[in-house]
Amino acid sequence: MNYRSLQAIKTDLASGKITCHSLVAAYIARIEKEKHLNAFLEVWGDEALAQAKAIDEKIKQGKAGKLAGMVMGIKDNICYKGHKVSVSSKILEGFESLYSSTVVERLMAEDAIIIGRCNCDEFAMGSSNEKSAYGKVLNPHDNKRVPGGSSGGSTAAVAAGLCLAALGTDTGGSIRQPASFCGVVGMKPTYGRVSRYGVLAYASSFDQVGPLTNNIEDAALILEVMAGKDEYDSTLNQKPVPAYSAEYKKVDTKKLRIAYLKDCVEHTGLDPEIRTHLEKTIRELKKQGHVVEPASFPLTDYAVPSYYVLTTAEASSNLSRYNGINYGHRSSRATDLESTYKKSRTEGFGKEVKRRIMLGTFVLSSGYFDAYYSKAQKVRRLFSEQTEAILKDYDLILLPSTPGTAFLFGQNDQDPVKMYLEDIFTVQANITGLPAISLPLGKHSNGLPFGVQLMGKRHDELTLLAFSEYLMNSAS
Numbered sequence: 001m002n003y004r005s006l007q008a009i010k011t012d013l014a015s016g017k018i019t020c021h022s023l024v025a026a027y028i029a030r031i032e033k034e035k036h037l038n039a040f041l042e043v044w045g046d047e048a049l050a051q052a053k054a055i056d057e058k059i060k061q062g063k064a065g066k067l068a069g070m071v072m073g074i075k076d077n078i079c080y081k082g083h084k085v086s087v088s089s090k091i092l093e094g095f096e097s098l099y100s101s102t103v104v105e106r107l108m109a110e111d112a113i114i115i116g117r118c119n120c121d122e123f124a125m126g127s128s129n130e131k132s133a134y135g136k137v138l139n140p141h142d143n144k145r146v147p148g149g150s151s152g153g154s155t156a157a158v159a160a161g162l163c164l165a166a167l168g169t170d171t172g173g174s175i176r177q178p179a180s181f182c183g184v185v186g187m188k189p190t191y192g193r194v195s196r197y198g199v200l201a202y203a204s205s206f207d208q209v210g211p212l213t214n215n216i217e218d219a220a221l222i223l224e225v226m227a228g229k230d231e232y233d234s235t236l237n238q239k240p241v242p243a244y245s246a247e248y249k250k251v252d253t254k255k256l257r258i259a260y261l262k263d264c265v266e267h268t269g270l271d272p273e274i275r276t277h278l279e280k281t282i283r284e285l286k287k288q289g290h291v292v293e294p295a296s297f298p299l300t301d302y303a304v305p306s307y308y309v310l311t312t313a314e315a316s317s318n319l320s321r322y323n324g325i326n327y328g329h330r331s332s333r334a335t336d337l338e339s340t341y342k343k344s345r346t347e348g349f350g351k352e353v354k355r356r357i358m359l360g361t362f363v364l365s366s367g368y369f370d371a372y373y374s375k376a377q378k379v380r381r382l383f384s385e386q387t388e389a390i391l392k393d394y395d396l397i398l399l400p401s402t403p404g405t406a407f408l409f410g411q412n413d414q415d416p417v418k419m420y421l422e423d424i425f426t427v428q429a430n431i432t433g434l435p436a437i438s439l440p441l442g443k444h445s446n447g448l449p450f451g452v453q454l455m456g457k458r459h460d461e462l463t464l465l466a467f468s469e470y471l472m473n474s475a476s
Helices: 007-016 020-034 046-059 104-110 152-159 176-182 216-227 243-250 272-289 298-321 337-348 351-364 369-395 416-423 427-432 461-475
Strands: 040-043 071-075 115-116 165-167 186-188 209-213 259-260 293-294 396-400 434-443 450-455
Touching: 007 216, 007 337, 007 416, 020 040, 020 046, 020 071, 020 115, 040 152, 040 351, 046 209, 071 152, 104 115, 104 216, 115 152, 152 165, 152 176, 152 209, 165 216, 165 337, 176 434, 176 450, 186 216, 186 461, 209 216, 209 272, 216 461, 243 461, 259 369, 272 396, 272 450, 298 351, 298 369, 298 416, 298 427, 351 369, 369 396, 369 427, 396 461, 434 461, 450 461
Parallel strands: 071 115, 071 165, 259 293, 259 396
Antiparallel strands: 040 115, 165 209, 186 209, 186 434, 396 450, 434 450
16 A cells, blocks of 8 residues: 555545545554654554544545545644644643644544654754654655654655655745655645644744645645635735635646746755756756746845844744743752743753754844844845745746755754755745745655755745646656
C-alpha cells in the first residue's frame, strides 16, 4: 500500500478493495515500521480506527464528506481538543489542548482522519528539524540527512507514505523548504487566507498553515476546506473562497507571463545543478509559448536579516506567556516569582528558542528599536512594493526553493547564520504575505530531490495551483 492521491483511495473505496478502517490500519503498521524516522510524536491509532469505521458507514449511506479517505498528520503546533500539543518543546510537555483549531475542525467536518501529531523544530524555529526537544526527524531519502524544517515531521511522514497528507506551518519557508528536501508538494497560501486560530504562534504576522501532499489536486482540496473567514481570526481576508479543487483546472495555462528572479537564479550560494535545472525549465517554458523574462530583485540579500529581526521580535512577545505562571512548565527549583520565571524558562526552552527570544528582545529594546525593528519594517514595505511591482507585469514568479539539497545532520549546527541562510529563497513570500509553492521537480546527481518554487499574486492561489499542475505534468 502506497497511495499517492485521494482519488486513488476513493477509487479503491468505491470498488470495495479497501475500507477506511483497513487503510488506517495499514498506515498505523507503516508508521510502526518506520518509527526510526521519528516523524510522529504521537499516533492516535485507536481513535483514528474508530473514526474510520464511522466514515465507512457514512460512505455506505452516501453521506461522506469530500475528504473521506484522507488520512492526515498535523504539525505539533496545531491544537486538537483533548490531544497533546507541545510545539516539540519541554515547556509544554504533557499539555492537552482545551479546544480545536479552526483548520482541524474544518478538515474533520469533511471526514479527514487525523492519525497523529508530527515532530517539528521547537516552536517552529529551525530549518532542519534538529531543534526538537524530542529528537531529530530523519529524511526518508537518506537517514543521515535532515528533512528540513520546521515542518520536518509532517513532510517526512508524507514522503515516507506514513499518511496521505499533512498540515505544516510556514513562517519563513517551513513548509516549502522541507518539501524541497523530501520531494513533496508544499504550499504556503496567501497570509490571511487560512485561519491561525488554534495554531501556537511563532511570529503572528508571518505564520500561515498550509498542506503537504504528493500532488496538486490534494493540496487544492485541503486548501479549499481550510480557507475562508473565521470569526476567531481578525486578520483573515473576507473574500469568498473559490472551489479550488475544481476551479484551478479551468484556468488557462497555455500562455502565461512568468518572471524569474535573476538575483536568485544567479546567486553564488545556489547549487550549480539546481541552477542548471532552473535554466532548463526556463528554456522549456519559452519553447512552450510562455513569456519568461528575468526580473531584478536586488533586495534578496536583505531578506534573511530583515526576516529574523521581525520574526524574533514577534517571538519575544508571543513566547513571553510561557513563564511557569500563565502557561507552561514550572520549575520545581523556583522559590519566588523572579526565580519561577527564570528557572522555568531556562529549563523549558531549548538553545535555539532562547537565542531567538534574546535577539527579539534586543531589537525591541529602547536603544535599538529604531536601528533594527523600525528599519526592518521599512525593508518589509520595500519588499512588498517591489514584489508587487513585478507581479503587475507577470502572472507568477519562478525561483529556487532551497540553495541546495538536504544537508547532513550537524553540518550547519555550529553556525546559526549559515542555518538561517537556508531560508534565503523562501522568506520573500512570508515577508510580503504572498502565496508560494514548492514543487518536487528536480533530482540531484547525489540522488536527493529538490524543489522549484513559484510565487503568485495575493489571493490568486488558482493560477498558482493551475500552473503548478502544468509544470508537474510537463516533468512527468
